[in-house]
Structure formats: C-alpha cells, structure tokens
Amino acid sequence: MSSKNNLLVNLENAGVYKSPKWLIRGVSLEVRRGQIVTLIGPNGSGKTTTAKMVLSILEPDEGSMKRYTDKIAYVPQKINIDWTMPLRVVDFMRLTNNLNDNEVSESLNQTGVEKLFKEQIHGLSGGEFQRVLLARAIAKKPELLVLDEPVQGVDFNGEIDLYNIIKNISANLNCGILLVSHDLHFVMSATDHVVCLNGHICCSGKPSTVIKDKAYIELFGEHRSKTLTYYQHDHDHTHNSDGSVSS
Amino acid sequence: MFDDFFTRALVTGIGIAIITGPLGCLVIWRRLSYFGDTLAHSALLGVTLAYAFSLNIAFSVFIISAVIALLLLNLQKRTRLAGDSLLGLLAHSTLAIGLVLMGFLSSIRFDIMGLLFGDILSVTVEDIALVWIGGSVILGILYFIWKSLFSATVNYDLALAEGMKPNIYNMIFTLLLAGVIALSIKMIGTLLITGLLIIPAAASRNITHNPKQMVFVAILIGILSVTIGLFTSLELNTSSGPSIIVIAIILFIISLIPLELRGKLQK
Numbered sequence: 001m002s003s004k005n006n007l008l009v010n011l012e013n014a015g016v017y018k019s020p021k022w023l024i025r026g027v028s029l030e031v032r033r034g035q036i037v038t039l040i041g042p043n044g045s046g047k048t049t050t051a052k053m054v055l056s057i058l059e060p061d062e063g064s065m066k067r068y069t070d071k072i073a074y075v076p077q078k079i080n081i082d083w084t085m086p087l088r089v090v091d092f093m094r095l096t097n098n099l100n101d102n103e104v105s106e107s108l109n110q111t112g113v114e115k116l117f118k119e120q121i122h123g124l125s126g127g128e129f130q131r132v133l134l135a136r137a138i139a140k141k142p143e144l145l146v147l148d149e150p151v152q153g154v155d156f157n158g159e160i161d162l163y164n165i166i167k168n169i170s171a172n173l174n175c176g177i178l179l180v181s182h183d184l185h186f187v188m189s190a191t192d193h194v195v196c197l198n199g200h201i202c203c204s205g206k207p208s209t210v211i212k213d214k215a216y217i218e219l220f221g222e223h224r225s226k227t228l229t230y231y232q233h234d235h236d237h238t239h240n241s242d243g244s245v246s247s
Numbered sequence: 248m249f250d251d252f253f254t255r256a257l258v259t260g261i262g263i264a265i266i267t268g269p270l271g272c273l274v275i276w277r278r279l280s281y282f283g284d285t286l287a288h289s290a291l292l293g294v295t296l297a298y299a300f301s302l303n304i305a306f307s308v309f310i311i312s313a314v315i316a317l318l319l320l321n322l323q324k325r326t327r328l329a330g331d332s333l334l335g336l337l338a339h340s341t342l343a344i345g346l347v348l349m350g351f352l353s354s355i356r357f358d359i360m361g362l363l364f365g366d367i368l369s370v371t372v373e374d375i376a377l378v379w380i381g382g383s384v385i386l387g388i389l390y391f392i393w394k395s396l397f398s399a400t401v402n403y404d405l406a407l408a409e410g411m412k413p414n415i416y417n418m419i420f421t422l423l424l425a426g427v428i429a430l431s432i433k434m435i436g437t438l439l440i441t442g443l444l445i446i447p448a449a450a451s452r453n454i455t456h457n458p459k460q461m462v463f464v465a466i467l468i469g470i471l472s473v474t475i476g477l478f479t480s481l482e483l484n485t486s487s488g489p490s491i492i493v494i495a496i497i498l499f500i501i502s503l504i505p506l507e508l509r510g511k512l513q514k
Contacts, residue, residue: 055408074408081401085276086456095398096409120456146408 006033007068008144008176009054014063016049023049026200027063029193031144031176036167038179038187041197042219047180048077050197051146054178073142075133077149077180087121089113093136107139108132111165126153134162141173148180159183163190184220255375256367256434256477256487262378263431263443264469266385269462270427271448271469273420276400281334283441285319286312286428288338290437292345293429294362298355299348305377305429312425315341365436365488367480374433381430385423392416397458436488446495447472450502468498 008031015025024046031037031054039047052058053065055074081087093104108114111131116124124132134150147166151159163186170177181187187194188207195204202215210216274283293308300307315337322333349357361369389396399406399413406413431440451465476491483490 052404052408055404057404057407070410072409074405076402076404079402079405082276082278084278084452085401086452086458086461087401088457091457092401095401096394096406096411140409 008032009065009067009069009178011050011053011060012064012066014050014053014060014065016046016053016058017061022199024197024199025062027053027195027197028201029195029204031178033143033176034170034174035192036170036177036179036190037193037195038181038191039195039197040181040184040187041202045197046199047197048148050195051148051178051180054144055146067144069143071140071143073137073140073145075130075137075145075147075150077152079133081121083122089116089119089121089124089132092121092132093139095136097136097140099139103139107135110138111135112161127155127158130154131158131162134165138165138169138173143173143175144178145169145173145175146178149182150179151181151183159186166190252368252370253477253481255370255372257474259370259375259378260434260473260477260487260491261470262375262382263427263434264447264473265466266382266427266430267443268447268451268466268469269386269389270424271444272451272458272462272465273396273400274424274444275448275452279424280441280445281331281338282319283424283428283444285334285338285341286315286425287437287440289315289341289345290428290432290440291362292341292348294432294437295345295348295352298357299352304432305381308432309425309429311341312428313422316421316425360486361436362432363436363438363488364486365432365434365439365491367434367477367487369433378430381426385426385430388419389423392419396420434487435491436486439488439492442492442495443469443472446492446499450495450499453499453502454505468495468502472498 011027011029014027016023027046027050029037029050039050041047049058053060054067055072056065056067089108090101090104093099093107099107105114105117108117111134113128113131113135116128116132121129121132130150130153134147137145137147150166151162154162163183166177166179167190169175179187179191188211191207193204194207194210196202196210196213196216196219198219202219203210203213205213274280289311290308293311294304296302296311297304297307319333319337322328322337323330326333358366358369360366395406395411395413395416398409398411399417403413427444428440431443435443447468448461448465450468451461455461455464472491472495476494477487479485479494480487480490
C-alpha cells in the first residue's frame with residue numbers, strides 16, 4: 001500500500017477566526033493509518049479548535065482540511081448529560097451506532113467497565129465515564145479516532161491502563177489517532193508525531209526531536225522538559241513490569 | 248361511530264397525546280419549553296390569518312409557526328441577546344399582532360376562549376382525520392430521524408463529528424413541533440398546548456430509566472390525561488384544555504410520590 005492511501009486527514013495552513021481574534025492559524029498536519037499524532041500546548045492554545053477542524057465541527061476560515069474517511073469516532077473533552085434524559089450506559093454506547101448487546105459488552109470489556117452496562121450515565125464517576133466514552137469510540141471501529149483529553153479525571157493506574165488501550169487501538173484497528181493531551185510523558189513515549197501548539201504551530205516532529213526544540217522548551221519551561229526524561233524512563237519501566245506492552 | 252361530539256373529542260385527543268409524548272420528551276431534553284410556548288403564542292396570529300383569508304386553521308398555524316422558527320434562527324445570527332429574550336420577544340409580538348388583526352376583522356365572530364383554551368364541541372370528523380393522518384406523518388418522520396435527533400440531543404458536536412447530520416434534523420424537528428401545535432390548537436388551545444407537551448414527559452421522567460421507556464410512558468400519561476380530562480370537562484362543564492392539563496399535573500404529582508417514598512426508605 002502506498003503511503004498516499006494511508007492518509008486519513010490533512011490540514012493545510014488551516015486557521016479558525018472567531019471575532020475578534022484567530023483561535024488558531026497556520027496549522028498543517030497529517031494523520032495516517034496506524035499513526036498516533038498528539039497535540040500539546042497550554043490552555044487556549046487551539047488544541048480543541050484544531051481537533052474540531054479535523055472533525056468538521058468547525059470549518060477552517062483560511063487554509064484547507066481534506067479528509068479521506070467517514071468512519072470517525074470522537075471522544076469530546078466535555079460532555080454533560082442532563083438528568084432530564086434517562087440514559088443507561090448501553091443506550092449511550094448505541095448513540096451513533098447500531099450495536100447488539102454482545103458488541104456493547106465486548107467494547108466495555110476492553111476499557112474495563114463491562115459491569116456498568118445497565119448503569120445510569122448520571123451515576124458514573126468521572127473516570128468511569130471517560131472509560132465509557134472511550135469504549136463507545138472503539139465500538140465504532142473507526143478509521144480515524146479523535147481523542148480530546150481522554151484520561152481526564154482518571155486515577156493514576158487507570159491513566160496508564162487507558163493509554164495502553166489507546167496504543168493498542170491504533171495497532172488493532174489500524175486506525176489513525178489524533179490525541180489532545182496534557183500528559184507529556186505519554187506523549188513522548190507512545191506518540192509517532194507531536195504537534196506543539198500555541199495559537200500556531202510552535203514546533204512539530206518526532207517526540208525525540210520536539211523535546212530538544214527551543215520553542216518547546218520555552219513553552220513548557222526548562223524544568224519540566226528536563227524532568228520529562230526522568231518520567232519517560234519511569235513510564236517505560238512501568239510498562240515492562242506490567243508486561244502488557246513491549247516497548 | 249363519530250356522531251357523538253364526545254367520541255370525536257376523545258379520538259382526537261388520544262391521537263394528539265400519542266404525538267405529544269415523543270415530541271414532548273425531546274422538548275424537555277433539549278430545554279425547548281419556551282420555544283414550544285412561543286410557537287403556541289404565535290398560533291393565534293395563524294388562526295386570525297386563517298379566518299381573514301379563509302384558510303384551513305391547522306395549515307395556517309403550521310405556516311406561521313414555521314416562519315417564527317426561521318425568524319428565531321435569523322435573529323440569533325443578528326444579535327447576541329439570549330435565547331429566552333428572543334423567544335419572549337417573538338411570542339408576545341406575534342400574540343399582539345394577532346389580537347390587533349383580530350380587531351380589524353370585526354365582521355367575523357371569534358371564539359377567543361375556544362382558541363385560548365380549546366373547545367371540544369368544535370371538533371369535527373375532519374379534525375379527527377387531520378390529527379390521525381397528520382399525526383401518523385409526524386410520527387413516521389420522527390421514527391426515521393430519531394437516531395440522529397437523539398444523538399444530537401445528547402451531544403451536538405459528537406453527532407456532527409460522527410456524521411449524523413444534526414443540523415438538518417434539528418430543522419425538521421422544529422417543523423414537526425410546529426406541526427403538532429397546529430394539530431392540537433382546537434383541542435387544547437394555544438395557551439395550554441405546551442403543557443400537554445411538557446407535563447406528561449416530565450411525569451414520565453420521574454418513573455423511568457431509559458429513553459424509550461420515557462417516551463412510551465409519556466404517551467400513556469398523555470392518553471390518561473386526555474381521557475380523564477375530557478370526562479371531567481363533560482361532567483363539570485369546564486373547558487377541555489384546562490381540564491386535560493389539570494389531570495396531567497395531578498398525574499405529575501403522583502409520579503413524584505415513589506421518589507419521596509424511596510428517599511424515606513433509604514433513610
């Protein structure tokens with residue numbers, strides 16, 4: 001298969017304007033099959049805006065977005081479900097997808113929450129809800145998966161779990177993943193391509209290159225970028241003792 | 248079998264309750280109570296125009312409601328006033344315009360009370376046909392767009408990103424809402440139709456645990472309200488609309504009781 005066929009989405013010099021300012025400008029990036037591309041950057045740097053362009057929730061006001069697949073799944077950053085709507089986990093799993101009970105259980109099982117099948121959505125903890133959101137996205141068997149802060153509110157061990165699951169998804173489903181994350185040590189250890197945003201692209205490339213980039217060090221501070229090497233090691237170590245992922 | 252006015256009213260009312268059940272659930276899930284109210288207020292203008300140009304009332308009300316819905320979308324693009332302000336503006340301006348126009352048409356006798364609160368005596372065989380045929384069309388369309396509409400109700404961005412085309416279906420939903428208001432004017436009246444949309448759905452929420460259950464129980468509560476309400480209206484010689492709504496609110500209060508009891512048992 002030629003690399004052209006693997007291309008799932010392509011942003012070229014794209015920007016979104018919301019009066020009175022540009023939320024983001026000049027973003028060029030690609031996501032290919034089997035690849036994890038991560039967006040990092042401070043609050044308000046345009047990570048979510050960029051993700052929404054890829055999803056066609058926002059149209060670029062300049063530049064272009066080209067997408068080569070319709071099989072998309074999305075884990076939004078925030079999702080509030082009002083009490084007025086009675087909703088069980090199983091109903092939520094079937095939101096944009098026709099799944100039978102087995103398929104629902106299987107996906108919930110993958111993120112470790114199959115016991116929540118008939119629970120009310122409103123009763124879930126933050127971490128449980130994130131797992132359900134991820135399970136719903138996996139169940140769609142997407143070609144392109146967009147995850148906006150998928151581990152927020154998840155405890156430390158759960159975080160490692162979920163990141164392992166995300167790594168496995170890209171391999172098992174052979175899909176491309178666009179991930180918005182704050183978690184620098186996951187980003188650096190498991191991502192194929194990092195895009196560092198702050199209203200525009202500060203720097204991008206392989207994690208090992210980005211980590212040495214001046215713009216990156218400026219943005220995240222000398223201290224954090226140094227401690228990162230320690231964290232990176234720690235993270236790899238956890239994986240090995242876990243045995244679930246070989247690095 | 249429809250010779251008796253009461254039978255006609257009952258058959259029409261049950262038809263309306265079946266349509267308002269699912270639409271009412273969507274209205275409260277989407278926090279559109281005031282939107283329904285605005286459409287209903289504007290219905291008076293629709294009725295006046297129907298008399299002025301000898302149009303079918305339901306048709307005229309439907310057109311006016313649809314125009315109001317489009318106006319609202321347009322206004323939202325032009326001003327940053329909050330949604331409820333715009334709705335209030337539209338509701339009362341159309342109500343006022345309707346009443347003023349009514350003044351000009353002094354040659355025609357209006358049954359204002361009937362328009363505001365519903366009049367079972369006026370329900371004809373044609374109304375039965377209109378409600379059941381129109382209602383079937385509305386429910387048919389709703390069935391086909393349910394998945395998209397429902398996913399957009401839970402989370403608009405998610406539905407949009409995953410290709411459910413929520414923008415188109417939201418528009419269709421608005422037209423369906425205009426349709427159900429048009430169909431139920433005669434029975435319930437313009438002031439109270441929102442009540443029949445919201446109260447059975449709200450009562451249903453108190454005792455159900457998933458979306459489908461909530462829709463079906465809302466329909467049942469609607470049918471009960473209409474049936475008991477109409478009998479009460481007949482017995483006590485009260486307007487049909489208010490009687491139906493009073494029964495609905497009694498059923499709502501009953502729906503709260505199990506919650507209270509549950510709370511006490513847990514303590």
